[in-house]
Every structure is written in C-alpha cells, then in structure tokens.
Amino acid sequence: VSKATKVDILVTPAVTLGVGGFVAMLLCPAVSWCMYWIGDFVNYATTIMPFFMGIIISVVVGIVLTLPISSAALCAMIGITGLAGGAATVGCCAQMIGFAVISFRENKWGGVVAQGLGTSMLQMGNIVKKPIIWLAPTLAGAVVGPISTCIFKLECTGVSAGMGTCGMVGPIGVFADMGFNLTSILGVLLLCIVLPAVLSLAFNEIMRKLGWVKTGDMQLDL
Template sequence: MKEFFLRKGVNLSVKTYAVTSLSYMALGLFSSLIIGLIIRTIGEQFTLSFLEEMGQLAMDLMGPAIGASVAYGLKAPPLVLFSAVITGAAGAELGGPAGAFLAALISVELGKLVSKETRLDIIVTPFVTIAAGYTTAYFLGPVIQSGMVGFGDAVMWATERQPFIMGIIVAVLMGLALTAPISSAAIAIMIELEGIAAGAAAVGCSAQMVGFAVSSYRENGVSGLAALGIGTSMLQVPNVVKKPVILLPPTIAGAVFAPFSTMIFLMENNAAGAGMGTSGLVGQVMTFSVMGFHADVLLAMLLTHIAGPAIISLLLSEWMRKKQWITFGDMTIDQG
C-alpha cells in the first residue's frame, strides 16, 4: 500500500496537508477573493462599475480557484486538477473557504489514486474526484464552516473584552503564522476574522514583514527590504530554522503595537487583510476599505503597521547584534 501511494504521488504527512496544501490555498485566495476585493474597493472608491463587477466576479470564483490551487500544489494529473475546480466550488458553496479547502484536498488525493488505473480513465477519474469532493462538501462542509467561524467568533469576542492581552496574543500568533511556512491569510479567511481582532492580526503580520526587512538590511540591502517588506517574510524561514532568536525583534514589535491598535486607535480590518501584513500592501488597503480613506486612519496605520514596528525591530536587532546574539549573515536571504 505504501509503495502504491508513493507511486500515485500521495504523501500522507502533516507537511503535505498543513503546509504545502494550505500555502497553495493561499495563492488561490489571493488570485480570487483577495485581489477581487481590492479591485472592487478601487471601483467603489472611484465609482467605476466595470471594476466593481470585475472584482465581484473574482470574489465569487474563490471556490474554483481554491480547488485548482490545491490540486496544483499536490501535483495532481490533468483530469484530477480540472475536476478539482468543481469540488472547490462545491466546498465553497456548502462550507465556505474551509469547506473548499477540505473538499479539494480529499477529492484530489482520491482522484490521484484512481488516475490512469483503468481503461475508462477519462470517465472514472473525474467521476471519483467530483463525487469525493461533493460528498465531502455536503457532509463535512457545513460542520467545518461552523467550527471555524465559531472559533473566529470566540477570538473576536475575547479580543473585544480583553483588548490588551488578546490583542498581543492574536498579533503574535498570526505574525508567527505569516513567517512560518503555513498561511496566515488562509487562517484569517477560514475563521472569518474581523473587527479589532483582525486589526491586531494585521499589526502582527505587518511587524513580521517590516521588522525582518529593516533588521536584515545590512545583509540584504534595498532588494531585500522590498522582498521582505512587501513580498513575504517567509524568505527568512531557513534562517529562523537555523537561528530562531532572529524571530524576537519583529515578534516583540508586533506585541508592543498590538495594544495601540486594539485600545488606542481601535484599528479594524477584514478577513482578507488580517493575515496579509504588508504583502502587496493588502493589509493596508483593506484597513482603508473597512475604516474609510481618512487622514487619521492613515497616520494610525503608518505608526502601528510600518514606522513603529520598524523602529522597535531595528533597535532590538542592533542591540542583539552588539550582544552577539545575532551575527552578520544570520538573516541573509536567497534572492536568486
């Protein structure tokens, strides 16, 4: 059985399902829901119905995009990949983003097992893939969706009542998830994080990206500043594995400014922006979308998302360099 699974490209591991699949799901989300929301927001601000309709269409096709992205990430053969478009749509319809992910994941793995095993492959493979995905969506989708949304509601409820402690916890955990090889964006969207909890998450994620960008400027220069600051702090994962202490400056910066976000400025965000940080400036665009395009929002966002975390991270990292806890080269990234 193990040899059969290996031959079919089915790898039953936590890394495959909690890291690889979730990371590719995030790409599907960005290619549909997130970019669609940005396009629609631009259309609404400039009263351009063409862009509003374009953005809405992209958002509506989130499910198929998740299905295709998960299938691609799992190296599905063509018939399985194309069928996963349907299972992703079914999952989204019956269980939201989490349902789309689960339906796509299960259907793709089962589809891979039967792919090219019969002479009727062109019928058997898509049938098994679609049937497995729809069955998963039908029976498990609503349960998964309810559980994820319930957890998100609990986080938001707790953050509203304990904004200091919970703001720090949300910012730190979501920030670490963003830098880790999993997807903070997918997590935020699956639990439908909103309000000040989403605002704290955006601070924590932004702090990771901005913090690593400025802390590693010595090693990576301007190109690294851009790659980490508006690209992704995941580029530091190999360095974190070798020397986890480099996580301290950006993580502490996020913890410091989370209470500013939740208690002073009452920063809010939505699920699409909560886990994105400064990646493509999505977190900032979504802040404006939720709170309005106002000067006070801009100033608060610049302080909590960019300037504040940058200053704290730089000061801490320089102090740690003097203590020899961080040495030159510890944060060098591969920009090739």
C-alpha cells in the same frame, strides 16, 4: 483503485476526486460552524479584553504569515473583523517590515522590497536554521498589537487583515474599514511601518550585541 484496471489513468483521479468531494460535503457544515464560532469568539474577546487579545492575535497571525501557510486564508476562514482584524494587520506588518529592516545588512534594498512589500516567508529557511532571528519581529508585533486595539482602535476585515504590507493590502484594508481620517492615517503609519521598523531594529541590535544573531544569519538569495 490505482493499477487495478487498464484505464486507471482515468479511474484513479475520478475516484479520488469523487471520494474527496463526498467527504468534503460531509465535513463542510461542521468545519464551517467551528470556523465561524472561533471567529465570533476572537472578535468578541477582543472587545472585552483588547490588551491581551491584541498581543495574542498580533503575534499568532504574524507568525502564521511568516510560516509557509496562509494568514490571509486563516483570517478569512474565521471571519476576523473589527479590532481583532486591526491587531492581525499590525502583527503581519511587524513581521514583514521587521524582517525587511533587520536584514538590511545582508539583503540591502532588494531585501527591503522583497520582504516589506512581498513576504517575510522568504526568511523561513533561515528561521529553520536559527529560530532566534524570528524573535525581534515577533516582539515588535506583541508591542504594536495592544497599541492598535487599545489606543488607535484600528479595524480591518477578512483577507486584508492577514496580508500585512504585501502590496500594502493591510493598510488599504484599514482605510477601507475606517475611512481616510487622522486616526487611521497615524495608526497605519506608526503601527504598520514606523514602530515595527524601530522596535524590530532595537530588539535585533540587542541580540546582535549579545551574540545571539550574527551577520549573515538572514542572508537571502535575491
């Protein structure tokens, strides 16, 4: 209908919104059912296969966090809870803390704050140029995921699970679900901060020695 009438500046958005809303109403029940089914499957599979699902969820949700899409929205849409939510949380933390630490040479403390408490998505431009820099935080996520599901059994729910250390929402979500106790405190400290930092740094140093990653590859304009 664009440019079909003299009042198309009013008609075009009205028709677009109307058609879009109608299609959304038609598809919403089916899409919602699919999302909840996926969420139920993920949550159930994590309880019966905690090791492998811990790896998969941690890596996948962590990758989604760094991509220019919303990991928080993904976790909310599929209704991720329990052990699966815990794995998602540590996977996101691994990406954020990992990039904050391994890019310290280039970005100093500004990069630590921007990525560790902000978002690892800042590295997306550098990842497109050199994808190998993504490997260290992702491997760290693959390690801490099953430790979360099998040993500490961290739990988190919904949006919090996809936020990582952004504003410390992920760790706070773990405390909200599990309470403030020795297991949750140690789990958050080790799996959300210490191990992601140590593992990412170790993997990255190996890749630097191999010449796969060089100084300047993770430079940000801060």
